Structure formats: C-alpha cells, structure tokens
Amino acid sequence: MTNESTPGAGIPRDAQPDETGIIDLEHTRPVPRTEATPSGPDAQEQSDARDDAWFDVFGPEHPTQGPGVPARADEAWGSDRADALAEQAHRASYAPPVIASGAPGADGAGMQQDPTQPGQAAPGAIGGSGGGFAWPAPSGAAVTFRDAPVGPGAPGDPDAASPTRRRRRRSRSGLLVAGVVGLCLLSGLVGGVAGQLLDDRVNLAGSTLPEPGPGATDRPAGSIASIAATALPSVVTIKVDGGAEGAATGSGFVIDAKGHILTNNHVVEGAAAGDIEVVLSNGDTEKATIVGRDASYDLAVLKVSRPGLTPLQLGPSSKVVVGDQVIAVGAPLGLDQTVTTGIVSALNRPVTPGSGGGDVTSYINAIQTDAAINPGNSGGPLLDLNGKVIGVNSAIARVPGASGTTGGSIGLGFAIPSDQARRTADQLISTGKATHPIIGVQLDQTFSGEGAQVSDKSTAVTVGGPADKAGVKPGDVITGFEGKRIRTPDQLIVSIRSRAVGDTVTLTVKRDGKQIDLQMTLEADPDS
Incomplete structure (x- = not known):
C-alpha cells in the first residue's frame, strides 16, 4: 500500500504502468521533455513548473490561472475551464461535501469539523453527538454542504500559485474523493436497506407471519x-x-x-x-x-x-x-x-x-x-x-x-x-308407547296406476272407522291428501302418520271417473 502523501512512492521510476485505459494518478510520472534544459538563476523553478504541467493537465483539480493553464483555456469543449465548470455544476446538483477554506465559525449549515481536531465531528455533524457522520479532514479545512466554487484554484485560494502546495493539495483532494466515495457507498447501503424494508416489509424483530389476536377464535352467533x-x-x-x-x-x-x-x-x-x-x-x-x-x-x-x-x-x-x-x-x-x-x-x-x-x-x-x-x-x-x-x-x-x-x-x-x-x-x-293415526282402509299394493287404491274387497273399509264415516268405498282411488297430490300407497301412509290423532283432514278420491273431496277425523290405531 503506497503512502498517500507521496504519489508514486514505492514504484520504480522505470516501471511502466498497465495500459488499461484508466488514469492512475499514483503511477503517473512526468513526460520527458525534448527542449533544452533551462539554465540561469530561475532554472530550478522553470523545471519544476514544466514537470508539474503534466499533473496540472491530468490531476483532479486545475487552477483557472497561472503557468499550468493551457493557452486556450476559454474553449467551450475540452478546456480546463469548461471541465471545472462542469464539475462545479455536477457537485452543486448532488450537494456533495466540498472543501471551504477558513477557520471554524462558518455557518453551521451541513457538516463541519473542528480544524484543531481532525476526524472529530462537530455537534450536528453526521456521526457526531448530533447523530451524524464524519470522516477525517485535512487540517485547516472545514467540510460542509455548499454550492460555492470548490476548493483549490478557486479565486482567493492562497495555495494556487505554489507547486509544492499543489502536491499537498492533491493528497488532500485524494482524501476528499475517498470520503465522497465512502459517503456515496454508505448512502447506497442505507437506501438499499430502506427499500428492502419498504418493499418486503422485513420485520427485524422476528417472523413476519401474522399472529392471531384477541378474540380470533370467537365465532358470530348463527355461524x-x-x-x-x-x-x-x-x-x-x-x-x-x-x-x-x-x-x-x-x-x-x-x-x-x-x-x-x-x-x-x-x-x-x-x-x-x-x-x-x-x-x-x-x-x-x-x-x-x-x-x-x-x-x-x-x-x-x-x-x-x-x-x-x-x-x-x-x-x-x-x-x-x-x-x-x-x-x-x-x-x-x-x-x-x-x-x-x-x-x-x-x-x-x-x-x-x-x-x-x-x-x-x-x-x-x-x-x-x-x-x-x-x-x-x-x-x-x-x-x-x-x-x-x-x-x-x-x-x-x-x-x-x-x-x-x-x-x-x-x-x-x-x-x-x-x-x-x-x-x-x-x-x-x-x-311407554306411541299412538298412530289411521283412516281405516286396506290398500291394494298391486295397483300400478297413480294414487293409492282401496282394495275392492268388501272388508277393505273398516266399519265405523274414519274412512267409513267419511264415505270412502272399496275400489276408490285416493289421489289427494290435504290438497297434496298422492302418487303411491307409501306416500299416503306417511302423510297420514305425519298427522296427530284427532286431526281433521281432507281426502280426495277418484270414483267412476269423478273426483270427490271427503273430510274425516283421524283416529288412533287400536293395535298401537
């Protein structure tokens, strides 16, 4: 693991990075120059400026003025100024934390840290005593949510002109990028868990299966x-x-x-x-x-x-x-x-x-x-x-x-x-015994027509019985009882037995092709 304060530390100077299409800032080294080596009193400063120009172009932060700015910095596409404006708009739209210079005491909106206590969240910061979250910040910088122009290179930045400070600034920006990525990952994790809780109704306390409540076994009357x-x-x-x-x-x-x-x-x-x-x-x-x-x-x-x-x-x-x-x-x-x-x-x-x-x-x-x-x-x-x-x-x-x-x-x-x-x-x-109502007739069980036929025997109608009193004759076909149609002998028997002794009923009989209604009072069977 390399030392973040010294980009490229631990990498041999003649080592070639992999050609993966990803710019690795830690492995990037100055491009050899073909022009003559400067000489004179300002030779070292000119050499540092020329060497740093590579990092000015590909580093994460670019100044808006100074020796590292390309000649056409006002181009609408592909210029450092356009990139800086696009980056500023992107950060403003997502409200990420930015580096704002100055001592403690800036407005309390958002997150901030005590510059004398790196990594300690102020009251109200995320993860601090106010219930917020904080990560270590470089000394002398306050982390807060703002829409102001960002970090190094902004107007008024005292470190913009110094190559040595630019190197330190790159280390601090690396920390900031790591912090922003960590916040994004944490936000994604919290959002994913919250979405799962909402979608699946996850009950972290135990089973989600419903339990019967009080009175669940009660049943309404009539059920x-x-x-x-x-x-x-x-x-x-x-x-x-x-x-x-x-x-x-x-x-x-x-x-x-x-x-x-x-x-x-x-x-x-x-x-x-x-x-x-x-x-x-x-x-x-x-x-x-x-x-x-x-x-x-x-x-x-x-x-x-x-x-x-x-x-x-x-x-x-x-x-x-x-x-x-x-x-x-x-x-x-x-x-x-x-x-x-x-x-x-x-x-x-x-x-x-x-x-x-x-x-x-x-x-x-x-x-x-x-x-x-x-x-x-x-x-x-x-x-x-x-x-x-x-x-x-x-x-x-x-x-x-x-x-x-x-x-x-x-x-x-x-x-x-x-x-x-x-x-x-x-x-x-x-x-200890039950009585059965009768009408006092014998039925012909061999009759195949509709109704119940009284036997044609002379003894078929009991003398003095209910049927005899009502006028029933041997050979009559009983076709109705209390207004209901009678089709079989069994139907007549059960209809009579469904009534009580002493009930008065109406019997419909068919005799010589004519239907006659007869009334009778049911009597008890003497053998019951």
Missing part, C-alpha cells in the same frame, strides 16, 4: 361453528351390546333436563338381551335404559341417571323449506362428535328405514338432505341455523344392487321431522 359448539355437548354416542344379536353404534341427543335421550328404534332394538352404554361429549360413559320405543315411527327414548345435561330444543319442521341450510351431528362409523353440513334437498319423502319387530314396517314422511350421513349417524340431530332440531337422522339411500352391509353417504340422507319426533317422544315418556 356453523357457533351452532356446533353449542350443540355438541348435548349429542351422545350410543353403544349397544346385543349379545347374540351383535353390537350396534348410533347417535342420540338430550331432550330434557331429566336425562331423556332421543334416538332411533333400529339403533337400540337389539338391546333386549344386552346393555346400552351412552358416551357423553366429554368422554364419560353412562348406562342407559329404554323408556319406550316405537317401530312404526323408528323412534326410541332412553334415560340416563346423569344430572345437569343440557337438552337441545326441538324446532318446527313444518316451517322448513327446500334449500334451508342444515347441520348433522353424530357418530358416523363410530367417529363421535362429527359435524357435517348441507341443505334440505326435498320434503315429504316417503322412506322406510330400519326394520321393526315382527311384521311392523317403519314409515317416515322424511326430510331429505345432502348433508353427509353415514351408518352411525342414526338417531343424531339435524339442526337448522338457529341451532334447533328439525329432524332425527334415520336413513341413507343406497345404490341399487348394493348389499345391506355396504354403502355410505351419496348425498341422500333422510331425517324424521321434528314435529313427528316431538309427539312420539312425549307419548313414549308418558306411557
């Missing part, structure tokens, strides 16, 4: 998450050990504070010789007993001796319309506390889920839904967006040809309407 959180503690998993009849798993839900649980009959019908265990939402298990069950409606009520259970509220299924959003809760495939969602995809769908004891067949005027329902969901609640039970999940459709032990959700699930479930549950809790 599926909120409804599920409220309903899940009231939904149970039912495990039946039927002994020789085998085991079964289903679902149920609490319907009152006394520990009554509503489920499907086909879930618990095999427990006559076995045990029923109820698994609560917190994992606790309780033994359950059967209060009553009804194969015709495929419903059953259990009871556990566990106080403090929270019941679900039964809503009005008569208000449900196709397209309503619904939530199914249960233990499909034994996976307890499972929540699925969907919509009501159809109403008044006649289905026959499960199998009753003996020759009894279940008939349900079901709510159809596309919420995922699988084996194990049976007996669980179907909720509306108010969190009320509008149905009891009971059956799923199966692809034609599939065996009874296979199949899962294909988007066709069925639930017993809550209006029917409420009536039946009340009856089972009160008396």
Whole structure:
C-alpha cells in the first residue's frame, strides 16, 4: 500500500504502468521533455513548473490561472475551464461535501469539523453527538454542504500559485474523493436497506407471519361453528351390546333436563338381551335404559341417571323449506362428535328405514338432505341455523344392487321431522308407547296406476272407522291428501302418520271417473 502523501512512492521510476485505459494518478510520472534544459538563476523553478504541467493537465483539480493553464483555456469543449465548470455544476446538483477554506465559525449549515481536531465531528455533524457522520479532514479545512466554487484554484485560494502546495493539495483532494466515495457507498447501503424494508416489509424483530389476536377464535352467533359448539355437548354416542344379536353404534341427543335421550328404534332394538352404554361429549360413559320405543315411527327414548345435561330444543319442521341450510351431528362409523353440513334437498319423502319387530314396517314422511350421513349417524340431530332440531337422522339411500352391509353417504340422507319426533317422544315418556293415526282402509299394493287404491274387497273399509264415516268405498282411488297430490300407497301412509290423532283432514278420491273431496277425523290405531 503506497503512502498517500507521496504519489508514486514505492514504484520504480522505470516501471511502466498497465495500459488499461484508466488514469492512475499514483503511477503517473512526468513526460520527458525534448527542449533544452533551462539554465540561469530561475532554472530550478522553470523545471519544476514544466514537470508539474503534466499533473496540472491530468490531476483532479486545475487552477483557472497561472503557468499550468493551457493557452486556450476559454474553449467551450475540452478546456480546463469548461471541465471545472462542469464539475462545479455536477457537485452543486448532488450537494456533495466540498472543501471551504477558513477557520471554524462558518455557518453551521451541513457538516463541519473542528480544524484543531481532525476526524472529530462537530455537534450536528453526521456521526457526531448530533447523530451524524464524519470522516477525517485535512487540517485547516472545514467540510460542509455548499454550492460555492470548490476548493483549490478557486479565486482567493492562497495555495494556487505554489507547486509544492499543489502536491499537498492533491493528497488532500485524494482524501476528499475517498470520503465522497465512502459517503456515496454508505448512502447506497442505507437506501438499499430502506427499500428492502419498504418493499418486503422485513420485520427485524422476528417472523413476519401474522399472529392471531384477541378474540380470533370467537365465532358470530348463527355461524356453523357457533351452532356446533353449542350443540355438541348435548349429542351422545350410543353403544349397544346385543349379545347374540351383535353390537350396534348410533347417535342420540338430550331432550330434557331429566336425562331423556332421543334416538332411533333400529339403533337400540337389539338391546333386549344386552346393555346400552351412552358416551357423553366429554368422554364419560353412562348406562342407559329404554323408556319406550316405537317401530312404526323408528323412534326410541332412553334415560340416563346423569344430572345437569343440557337438552337441545326441538324446532318446527313444518316451517322448513327446500334449500334451508342444515347441520348433522353424530357418530358416523363410530367417529363421535362429527359435524357435517348441507341443505334440505326435498320434503315429504316417503322412506322406510330400519326394520321393526315382527311384521311392523317403519314409515317416515322424511326430510331429505345432502348433508353427509353415514351408518352411525342414526338417531343424531339435524339442526337448522338457529341451532334447533328439525329432524332425527334415520336413513341413507343406497345404490341399487348394493348389499345391506355396504354403502355410505351419496348425498341422500333422510331425517324424521321434528314435529313427528316431538309427539312420539312425549307419548313414549308418558306411557311407554306411541299412538298412530289411521283412516281405516286396506290398500291394494298391486295397483300400478297413480294414487293409492282401496282394495275392492268388501272388508277393505273398516266399519265405523274414519274412512267409513267419511264415505270412502272399496275400489276408490285416493289421489289427494290435504290438497297434496298422492302418487303411491307409501306416500299416503306417511302423510297420514305425519298427522296427530284427532286431526281433521281432507281426502280426495277418484270414483267412476269423478273426483270427490271427503273430510274425516283421524283416529288412533287400536293395535298401537
């Protein structure tokens, strides 16, 4: 590393610099002269001036007057004066630090140094106590931001005429250039980091991934998450050990504070010789007993001796319309506390889920839904967006040809309407059995036309029954019930069973090519 105070120090005089196209001031040496060597008293001064002329042309600073100025210094292009003016304009436009002669006490704008303490920043300077930045400056010079004419060679510069001082001036200018370059590099670094912070939002304190704030897990009332959180503690998993009849798993839900649980009959019908265990939402298990069950409606009520259970509220299924959003809760495939969602995809769908004891067949005027329902969901609640039970999940459709032990959700699930479930549950809790409304006719199951045909046998209409009182005759085809079209016998059966004993209904029959409306009052089945 060379000594900055002596340009060219350490370089042999006969060494040739590399021809790189870059002017290296430290390696530049005087060009040999061909004219005669001066003589006389002023020979040494003339020789110094001639030798220094090379540096006057290629050095970083050029005087505007004196022996080193070329003859045509006022040329608009290529002259030293034009270069000096261009350099001055460039420095003024970017406001770089410049060398201003004089002692301390110049105006305090910008950066300045105490000339008696080289390298120490004055208050307010960059890097000093004022929060600024400073670099060493030559003695006797103050570094400041100004637009005044720059440094050596400017009018009034006392060092302009001395060749020896010009050499020292070049060393100082080298320091200044190094300082300016350092400031530019620092500015570029600070600007680059600031740009990165703005563009990428770099968080120097840690990860930039957002953290959930207070209340982030709260859910608005009416949301599926909120409804599920409220309903899940009231939904149970039912495990039946039927002994020789085998085991079964289903679902149920609490319907009152006394520990009554509503489920499907086909879930618990095999427990006559076995045990029923109820698994609560917190994992606790309780033994359950059967209060009553009804194969015709495929419903059953259990009871556990566990106080403090929270019941679900039964809503009005008569208000449900196709397209309503619904939530199914249960233990499909034994996976307890499972929540699925969907919509009501159809109403008044006649289905026959499960199998009753003996020759009894279940008939349900079901709510159809596309919420995922699988084996194990049976007996669980179907909720509306108010969190009320509008149905009891009971059956799923199966692809034609599939065996009874296979199949899962294909988007066709069925639930017993809550209006029917409420009536039946009340009856089972009160008396241990449920009553079924009837009209007192036998239907011809071989009829292939539209509607439900009363058998043409003389005994097809029960004497003194509701149909007989209303005027129904053997052979009549029932085509309407309460203003709704009847297409199949099953549709008529589930329509009647969806009503309560004592209800007055209108029956539309077709007889001899004519349609007749008949009114009747539903009565209880004496065999139920």
